[in-house]
Amino acid sequence: xxxxxxxxxxxxxxxxxxxxxxxxxxxxxxxxxxxxxxxxxxxxxxxxxxxxxxxxxxxxxxxxxxxxxxxxxxxxxxxxxxxxxxxxxxxxxxxxxxxxxxxxxxxxxxxxxxxxxxxxxxxxxxxxxxxxxxxxxxxxxxxxxxxxxxxxxxxxxxxxxxxxxxxxxxxxxxxxxxxxxxx
Amino acid sequence: xxxxxxxxxxxxxxxxxxxxxxxxxxxxxxxxxxxxxxxxxxxxxxxxxxxxxxxxxxxxxxxxxxxxxxxxxxxxxxxxxxxxxxxxxxxxxxxxxxxxxxxxxxxxxxxxxxxxxxxxxxxxxxxxxxxxxxxxxxxxxxxxxxxxxxxxxxxxxxxxxxxxxxxxxxxxxxxxxxxxxxx
Numbered sequence: 044x045x046x047x048x049x050x051x052x053x054x055x056x057x058x059x060x061x062x063x064x065x066x067x068x069x070x071x072x073x074x075x076x077x078x079x080x081x082x083x084x085x086x087x088x089x090x091x092x093x094x095x096x097x098x099x100x101x102x103x104x105x106x107x108x109x110x111x112x113x114x115x116x117x118x119x120x121x122x123x124x125x126x127x128x129x130x131x132x133x134x135x136x137x138x139x140x141x142x143x144x145x146x147x148x149x150x151x152x153x154x155x156x157x158x159x160x161x162x163x164x165x166x167x168x169x170x171x172x173x174x175x176x177x178x179x180x181x182x183x184x185x186x187x188x189x190x191x192x193x194x195x196x197x198x199x200x201x202x203x204x205x206x207x208x209x210x211x212x213x214x215x216x217x218x219x220x221x222x223x224x225x226x
Numbered sequence: 227x228x229x230x231x232x233x234x235x236x237x238x239x240x241x242x243x244x245x246x247x248x249x250x251x252x253x254x255x256x257x258x259x260x261x262x263x264x265x266x267x268x269x270x271x272x273x274x275x276x277x278x279x280x281x282x283x284x285x286x287x288x289x290x291x292x293x294x295x296x297x298x299x300x301x302x303x304x305x306x307x308x309x310x311x312x313x314x315x316x317x318x319x320x321x322x323x324x325x326x327x328x329x330x331x332x333x334x335x336x337x338x339x340x341x342x343x344x345x346x347x348x349x350x351x352x353x354x355x356x357x358x359x360x361x362x363x364x365x366x367x368x369x370x371x372x373x374x375x376x377x378x379x380x381x382x383x384x385x386x387x388x389x390x391x392x393x394x395x396x397x398x399x400x401x402x403x404x405x406x407x408x409x
Contacts, residue, residue, distance in 0.1 A: 078286045078340055103261045155389060156339010157261055166390045195403060199383030202390060206338060207349045207381075220378060 061109075063089040064096065068110045072149040077156060082106070104157040111154040112164040114147075121172045127180035127187060128225055134176060135197050135217035138169060142205040143212060151206070169198055188224065196224035244292075246272040247279065251293045255332040260339060265289070287340040294337040295347040297330075304355045310363035310370060311408055317359060318380050318400035321352060325388040326395060334389070352381060371407065379407035 067089035071080055082103060086093040100106035119141065122133040141147055151165050173193055180187035197220055204210055250272035254263055265286060269276040283289035302324065305316040324330055334348050356376055363370040380403055387393055 076285070076287065076340075102259070104259065152338050155335050157259075163390050170391075192402075192406060195383035195386075196379070196406070198390075199386040200378035201382075202386050203378075203382040206389065207346050207385060208353075219375075223375060223379070 060089075060091055060095060060099075064091060064106070065110050065113060068106065069114070069146065069150060072153055073146050077149070077153045080153060102157075107150075107154040107157045108164045111150060112167070114150060115165050116168040119169075119172065121175055123179070125183075127176070127184065128221060130176045130180070131197070131221045131225070132218045134172065135201065135221055138198075138201050139212045139217045142201060148205060155206070166198060166202065170194060173197065193224065196220060243272075243274055243278065243282075247274065247289070248293050248296060251289065252297070252329065252333060255336055256329050260332070260336045263336060285340075290333075290337040290340045291347045294333060295350070297333060298348050299351040302352075302355065304358055306362070308366075310359070310367065311404060313359045313363070314380070314404045314408075315401050317355065318384065318404055321381075321384050322395045322400045325384060331388060338389070349381060349385065353377060356380065376407065379403060 064085060067085045068080070071084060071088055080103070082096045083093050085106070086096050096106065100109060119134070119137045122130045124130055124133070151163070154165055155163050170190070174190040177187045177190055177193060197217075200220055201212075201217070204212060247268060250268045251263070254267060254271055263286070265279045266276050268289070269279050279289065283292060302317070302320045305313045307313050307316070334346070337348055338346050353373070357373045360370045360373055360376060380400075383403055384395075384400070387395060
């Protein structure tokens with residue numbers, strides 16, 4: 044018995060639909076105000092039936108959470124320079140650069156706006172990366188700051204400025220945050 | 227000649243419409259997911275004609291920005307204890323308490339989600355309050371931290387946690403932020 048192409052690649056079509064829908068969301072967010080984003084508009088752009096979206100994601104909040112998780116995971120490489128300060132400086136600078144991208148901001152704003160109270164999938168991977176940098180420093184040097192205060196000192200201002208202020212991050216600013224935290 | 231009641235109170239009707247619309251926005255956000263929020267739904271709840279909303283605010287982003295500016299202005303009293311540390315501790319604790327209110331979070335999320343890239347009216351007043359506390363300390367004590375780094379150290383983590391994480395602020399946490407900043 045020969046399996047159909049769909050069956051020989053489990054998730055093949057499903058993965059393609061997901062990729063098409065994710066791309067449609069990011070394209071529409073880059074083109075139009077967030078309030079124009081609707082599940083039917085996304086379905087049209089992705090070339091899938093609206094019921095597919097409703098069945099698979101249920102709501103805009105679910106869908107945007109999925110897109111944000113996917114977009115904001117694994118996109119920044121955790122540095123390993125042998126120095127906690129330099130690791131943090133490089134990593135914070137990369138995060139700030141990512142947050143200066145208008146498409147990133149548009150996706151993040153839409154995910155925050157649609158999401159239920161409590162959490163946005165945008166920063167879970169950043170938090171894990173910061174914990175990994177600190178864990179490695181702890182193994183190597185015997186001690187390192189805890190991830191909670193480090194997140195307050197670095198992720199807090201980086202994301203606050205991106206979302207709430209019009210102040211663009213100056214090139215040296217992420218290093219100043221690291222300095223304020225370590226010194 | 228006797229002026230009509232409308233004319234004797236310039237802005238009277240206009241101010242009432244604004245108050246009704248602001249209340250409608252906050253009620254709807256407290257009841258339903260943000261994606262259910264539309265200008266027609268707000269008009270119905272406020273008892274005004276949809277064209278009034280479109281004429282006055284133009285878009286959901288404008289309207290939510292107006293509601294957020296109004297809601298997040300003057301609602302927290304700036305303490306004046308004679309001590310910078312104590313002023314900051316009280317103020318940061320009040321900000322954290324406000325941010326723990328689900329209705330506050332819902333309005334802030336909706337304003338962020340609808341807004342154009344760059345800024346949300348949610349924190350302009352907080353920034354001005356922080357600057358006032360620091361200015362007073364500078365006049366009194368001869369020096370005080372600059373408002374930029376103070377905003378990074380206090381507003382950053384306070385708003386980051388509220389929007390991006392599920393971590394509720396522990397009661398002592400705002401004081402820890404002040405300590406990390408001043409010590």
